Amino acid sequence: MGCTQSRIALPAYDWAAAVDDDKAGLILRSKEPETPADSASLSSSRQLSSFNTLPRTSSSAAALRSHPSSPYPQFRPPPPYSSLSHGFRTMRTDADKKPSPTPVDPTSFGNTDQAYTRHLALDLTVDFDRSVLAGSVTHRVRVANADASEVVFDTKYLVIQGVEVAPAPATDPAAMTATDFRTVDYHLAAPHPKFGRALHVSLGHDTRVVDSEYLVRIRYETTHESSALQFLTPEQTAGKQHPYLFTQCQAIHARTMVPCQDSPGVKLTYEASIHAPQPLTALMSALSTGHTAAAEGKTTTFTFRQDTAMPSYLIALVVGNLQGKEIGPRSTVWTEPEVVDAAAWEFVDTEKFIEIAERLLTPYQWGRYDLLVVPPSFPFGGMENPCLTFVTPTLLAGDRSLVDVVAHEISHSWTGNLVTTKDWTSFWLNEGWTVFVERKILGRMHGEPVRQFAAILGWKELETAVRFYGADHPFTALNVDLTDQDPDDAFSTVPYEKGFNLLFYLEKHLGGPEIFEPYMKAYIRHFAGQSISEAQWKDFLVYYFKEYHPAGEKEAERLLGEVDWDAWLNKPGMPPVTPQFDQTLMKDCQHLAERWQTAAGQKDQDDAYTGFKSSDLADFSTDQTAVFMELLLEADPLPTAAVEALGKTYEFPTVRNAEVRFRWQMVALRARYIPIFDAVVTFVLEQGRMKYIRPLYRSLYAAGDEGAKLARKTFSENRGIYHPIAAAQLAKDLELA
Numbered sequence: 254m255g256c257t258q259s260r261i262a263l264p265a266y267d268w269a270a271a272v273d274d275d276k277a278g279l280i281l282r283s284k285e286p287e288t289p290a291d292s293a294s295l296s297s298s299r300q301l302s303s304f305n306t307l308p309r310t311s312s313s314a315a316a317l318r319s320h321p322s323s324p325y326p327q328f329r330p331p332p333p334y335s336s337l338s339h340g341f342r343t344m345r346t347d348a349d350k351k352p353s354p355t356p357v358d359p360t361s362f363g364n365t366d367q368a369y370t371r372h373l374a375l376d377l378t379v380d381f382d383r384s385v386l387a388g389s390v391t392h393r394v395r396v397a398n399a400d401a402s403e404v405v406f407d408t409k410y411l412v413i414q415g416v417e418v419a420p421a422p423a424t425d426p427a428a429m430t431a432t433d434f435r436t437v438d439y440h441l442a443a444p445h446p447k448f449g450r451a452l453h454v455s456l457g458h459d460t461r462v463v464d465s466e467y468l469v470r471i472r473y474e475t476t477h478e479s480s481a482l483q484f485l486t487p488e489q490t491a492g493k494q495h496p497y498l499f500t501q502c503q504a505i506h507a508r509t510m511v512p513c514q515d516s517p518g519v520k521l522t523y524e525a526s527i528h529a530p531q532p533l534t535a536l537m538s539a540l541s542t543g544h545t546a547a548a549e550g551k552t553t554t555f556t557f558r559q560d561t562a563m564p565s566y567l568i569a570l571v572v573g574n575l576q577g578k579e580i581g582p583r584s585t586v587w588t589e590p591e592v593v594d595a596a597a598w599e600f601v602d603t604e605k606f607i608e609i610a611e612r613l614l615t616p617y618q619w620g621r622y623d624l625l626v627v628p629p630s631f632p633f634g635g636m637e638n639p640c641l642t643f644v645t646p647t648l649l650a651g652d653r654s655l656v657d658v659v660a661h662e663i664s665h666s667w668t669g670n671l672v673t674t675k676d677w678t679s680f681w682l683n684e685g686w687t688v689f690v691e692r693k694i695l696g697r698m699h700g701e702p703v704r705q706f707a708a709i710l711g712w713k714e715l716e717t718a719v720r721f722y723g724a725d726h727p728f729t730a731l732n733v734d735l736t737d738q739d740p741d742d743a744f745s746t747v748p749y750e751k752g753f754n755l756l757f758y759l760e761k762h763l764g765g766p767e768i769f770e771p772y773m774k775a776y777i778r779h780f781a782g783q784s785i786s787e788a789q790w791k792d793f794l795v796y797y798f799k800e801y802h803p804a805g806e807k808e809a810e811r812l813l814g815e816v817d818w819d820a821w822l823n824k825p826g827m828p829p830v831t832p833q834f835d836q837t838l839m840k841d842c843q844h845l846a847e848r849w850q851t852a853a854g855q856k857d858q859d860d861a862y863t864g865f866k867s868s869d870l871a872d873f874s875t876d877q878t879a880v881f882m883e884l885l886l887e888a889d890p891l892p893t894a895a896v897e898a899l900g901k902t903y904e905f906p907t908v909r910n911a912e913v914r915f916r917w918q919m920v921a922l923r924a925r926y927i928p929i930f931d932a933v934v935t936f937v938l939e940q941g942r943m944k945y946i947r948p949l950y951r952s953l954y955a956a957g958d959e960g961a962k963l964a965r966k967t968f969s970e971n972r973g974i975y976h977p978i979a980a981a982q983l984a985k986d987l988e989l990a
């Protein structure tokens with residue numbers, strides 16, 4: 254069953270008032286409430302706040318009022334706070350105030366500098382018999398340029414059936430219906446192999462006025478090629494009784510589900526009516542506003558609203574036999590009934606993560622934070638769909654050891670979903686920031702050595718990626734040229750880990766967490782609701798530290814001047830600075846890996862491995878076991894006897910934890926250990942998370958003739974079980990594309 258929540262509009266935060274209040278001493282003020290709901294939320298939200306951990310420079314008080322030299326004329330910087338009180342609402346994200354249409358996005362045809370979507374309404378029927386979505390989308394389009402004669406949407410693998418346009422009702426900016434729709438000409442451009450077909454819609458009116466708005470209704474259907482959608486047969490689900498559908502729109506698959514300006518530079522709100530066969534439940538990346546069963550008892554209509562502006566890649570839908578179990582005051586975990594208890598147990602710390610993130614950044618903006626455990630073919634660890642994060646069941650380790658992915662997706666509620674990269678060339682702005690916040694959360698939960706150790710594991714994964722591509726490969730730079738490139742092809746751990754390391758380095762270099770954490774809040778507050786470029790990110794960082802660095806502007810300038818920005822942002826390969834991570838948790842991993850390598854070097858000695866005991870790993874965390882195995886993967890391949898001893902000593906062949914199982918199989922494949930092949934095939938057919946299946950298939954493919962044949966055969970015979978995004982990448986990996 255869908256849940257129903259009403260959304261309370263948040264009062265806008267008034268920086269100027271905050272400055273006055275700050276000077277006066279203690280209280281932060283919001284603007285006068287605009288609605289009774291605002292008033293209700295405001296009365297409970299005026300709170301005292303402790304602050305000013307960061308001394309101001311002498312000029313900063315004046316700067317807070319007006320800052321003519323600022324590259325941000327409207328910017329009134331926040332006072333730095335050491336903590337945020339719960340219930341204190343800082344901002345409202347409002348597409349009206351902060352439209353950020355981009356004139357240019359290398360991966361979108363949207364003419365967003367001319368006309369851009371502010372809101373859209375979906376009305377879709379889920380047809381499991383034909384495996385399509387069918388219905389309409391209505392865009393509320395705002396004219397940004399008086400010369401705009403058309404609006405251009407992205408489409409790929411869609412059947413467009415008709416387009417109508419009407420002037421949007423001016424009296425009600427939220428109204429999505431009009432009586433005077435008229436059919437207009439549209440034109441589908443020739444298909445681009447990666448980006449699909451631009452849909453040109455004539456606005457059809459003689460007078461176009463900047464800021465005027467039109468409703469553009471497009472009737473359409475998806476097709477079997479629509480790569481955002483995976484329809485599962487009942488046999489592919491845990492319950493085996495009902496079909497299932499889920500979507501994955503990042504990076505540029507939203508255009509295969511709905512005609513839209515499919516650029517992260519455009520933020521929109523949305524509403525939806527989804528008609529699904531009974532007894533299935535539909536959920537979206539939005540708040541549920543109810544559901545109604547049709548009179549004839551065959552379908553249920555589920556309705557949704559997302560009132561916080563977000564980019565198209567965050568549109569998400571799931572339809573299946575879903576059951577929810579509450580795991581926190583604003584969180585329910587949704588999954589098939591067969592796994593709901595296990596999922597609720599695994600993710601019990603969700604609320605703690607959200608609260609830590611709120612203290613680090615700003616209050617949670619999206620109302621609900623629900624989790625959906627998707628069937629095993631989900632191609633990623635998690636996807637940060639607002640209000641409803643999608644996660645892979647490979648996180649269900651039974652010991653809560655893999656929930657860092659949930660901390661990661663929660664962090665995206667700020668970095669990525671509130672503050673968004675304006676195009677995919679700076680994907681690291683989403684991911685590097687999110688890994689940074691995720692590890693801050695883990696550090697707050699489990700201590701600084703755990704954060705540092707997670708960073709070491711990340712560094713190892715970055716080294717692996719750079720080794721894989723080659724140190725001069727353009728995909729190993731933070732900024733990637735995506736001209737004529739499908740972002741999926743450029744996707745790797747690099748933006749995650751190199752981006753993290755840039756922020757980790759800056760934090761230390763600029764004076765440590767006491768100085769950097771207030772900047773993190775300021776960054777979110779300043780850019781919330783916007784899509785930004787890397788240049789905007791950097792300008793604000795420089796501006797902030799020159800204004801607020803406790804050692805003064807000159808020292809801040811000196812420190813910032815020492816950063817090799819070009820190497821960090823534009824050069825391929827490993828980062829220009831190698832971080833000194835805390836080694837507390839690393840030493841034991843290193844020691845154990847060295848012992849194995851020494852033993853493996855004594856090739857002819859029968860007793861080379863007798864010194865190893867299962868207790869070697871008894872005190873290791875999952876991350877430590879993973880790093881131990883990463884160290885083995887970095888070194889020369891182990892001899893067969895060592896692989897056998899390793900598996901026997903630590904019982905790796907029976908371990909279910911996906912991170913350990915994956916690395917064990919990688920170590921064995923690296924050694925071309927043929928007895929592992931069956932287990933690898935079992936694992937790659939059990940789940941479709943690309944983090945595991947792509948390296949495993951590639952390694953099997955590289956493990957001699959037998960391995961190569963088996964890899965191709967396994968994939969060819971089972972291609973249908975994989976998500977279209979994963980299947981496309983695997984076909985390339987195995988040279989079958």
Ligand SMILES: CC/C=C\C/C=C\C[C@@H](O)/C=C/C=C/C=C\[C@@H](O)CCCC(=O)O
Nearest residue numbers: 503504633634635677680740741743744944
């Ligand atoms: C430089 C690359 C430019 C753009 C890439 C943008 C999107 C890539 C696309 O393939 C989608 C990625 C979605 C990722 C979702 C979740 C990840 O955080 C999961 C990471 C891997 C995992 O844990 O399974």
Ligand SMILES: [Zn+2]
Nearest residue numbers: 661665684687
């Ligand atoms: Zn992420």
